[in-house]
Amino acid sequence: MNIDVVTLFPEAFEWFRGQRHVVNSLAAGSTLTLINPRDHTPLSGGQVDDAPFGGGAGMVLRVDVIDAALRAHYGEDPVDLRHTRRVIALTPSGRLLDERLVGELAQERAITLLCGRYEGFDERIIEHFASDVVSIGRYVLAGGELPAMVLADAVLRKLPGSLGHAASALEESFSEALGGFPEYPHYTRPAAYRGWRVPEVLLGGHHEEIQRWRLDQARHRNQ
Numbered sequence: 001m002n003i004d005v006v007t008l009f010p011e012a013f014e015w016f017r018g019q020r021h022v023v024n025s026l027a028a029g030s031t032l033t034l035i036n037p038r039d040h041t042p043l044s045g046g047q048v049d050d051a052p053f054g055g056g057a058g059m060v061l062r063v064d065v066i067d068a069a070l071r072a073h074y075g076e077d078p079v080d081l082r083h084t085r086r087v088i089a090l091t092p093s094g095r096l097l098d099e100r101l102v103g104e105l106a107q108e109r110a111i112t113l114l115c116g117r118y119e120g121f122d123e124r125i126i127e128h129f130a131s132d133v134v135s136i137g138r139y140v141l142a143g144g145e146l147p148a149m150v151l152a153d154a155v156l157r158k159l160p161g162s163l164g165h166a167a168s169a170l171e172e173s174f175s176e177a178l179g180g181f182p183e184y185p186h187y188t189r190p191a192a193y194r195g196w197r198v199p200e201v202l203l204g205g206h207h208e209e210i211q212r213w214r215l216d217q218a219r220h221r222n223q
């Protein structure tokens with residue numbers, strides 16, 4: 001998968017790029033490319049935003065600046081870009097990111113993530129360049145960098161070669177294998193700690209019983 005991120009703060013992704021599953025995904029052929037609109041702005045002094053028409057607090061990311069950044073990177077009119085790849089504007093009020101959307105995006109060959117800052121995007125960026133508008137939750141963060149990492153993290157770990165154990169991604173919260181339910185509880189050594197005992201069924205070595213118990217636990221966690 002080809003993930004391009006349009007961000008005013010590319011350095012924010014340094015930590016993310018070093019995470020094991022991201023390193024694995026990149027080694028397996030995925031790419032993570034950071035595009036800084038400041039490098040392409042047609043305005044002087046590296047300007048990328050402006051005061052909102054109609055007044056109000058904060059600055060708004062300019063449509064001409066994002067147009068120039070996308071055009072410089074892709075070599076085409078960004079209006080056409082969304083016909084060949086998902087161009088996702090990250091906003092607090094977009095479609096909520098969930099397991100279904102992550103699974104959908106993991107099937108894509110390439111996606112572009114647009115990170116807002118300050119007061120957000122000039123609406124024409126969303127109307128004319130984006131194919132999707134996605135939120136990671138109904139709260140407001142300072143910028144789209146963390147949402148972009150959340151989305152990329154969830155998508156990349158679905159790809160083959162990303163996780164040390166491929167099975168880890170099969171049977172986890174909200175997966176088909178668990179019928180869409182949250183994952184069952186896990187325990188490890190010691191089997192007893194301060195009087196808190198691990199459920200007996202997990203110590204018995206009967207795989208069918210363990211599986212039945214786990215599915216039952218998963219179902220009940222949803223209530």
Ligand SMILES: C[S@@+](CC[C@H](N)C(=O)[O-])C[C@H]1O[C@@H](n2cnc3c(N)ncnc32)[C@H](O)[C@@H]1O
Nearest residue numbers: 090091092116119120135136140141143144147
């Ligand atoms: C301070 S926010 C702008 C909030 C905007 N004025 C509003 O009220 O919806 C700046 C940027 O952070 C990103 N952002 C903040 N919270 C987000 C969330 N929950 N999901 C996705 N993106 C978010 C968006 O890219 C947004 O443009």
